[in-house]
Amino acid sequence: MLEKTLGNYDVHDSSHGMKALKETREKLLYMVSKIEDQELHYHYSKFPTVAGYLLHIAQIELWWVKNALMGEEVTKDEKERFYFKEEQVITAPENKELSWFLARLAEVREMSRKFYNNLSDVDYRKPGPPVEINGEVHAYSPEWVISHLIDHEAYHRGQAAMVLKMVSGQREQWEHFNTPYLSL
8 A cells, every 4th residue: 555645643743843842951961960059050251150051041041931932921930030131131040059050951941842742733823822022923833932942942052062172171062073074
């Protein structure tokens, strides 16, 4: 029998994006799994701390999920728990251990998972609720948001890796250095 389909209908389309987002997070968690508190909070030049990058990643995911996907505002409690500040700087409380930052990342990721797991394939591609950014109204599809979150987290993971390299000589392991395709 010949079967022709355009996709795998056993899973939601959003699950593919969530797998990529999970892989991005796993690389971040691996990178910070062995760092000491002094490395977590070390101020190198004018760069944010590794703790600042971790919290910023969680804050931004929270904002996108709540505002652009759910059409809700970040609550006062969430702003306090995620250490939101009015000024646009990447910062973090100095008195928190790595586990506190990992808890924020896990909390918002669970919120993302719940949202995406309840999404139809049609709604995955439809623009979400309107959101005002810098005086302009935008609407983002959940598909676009997940792509943006992957890009955002990978970008700041790279910055955090650079800070760790300068602070402690720790270098993130990149599997693409072991690939034969580097010379192409």
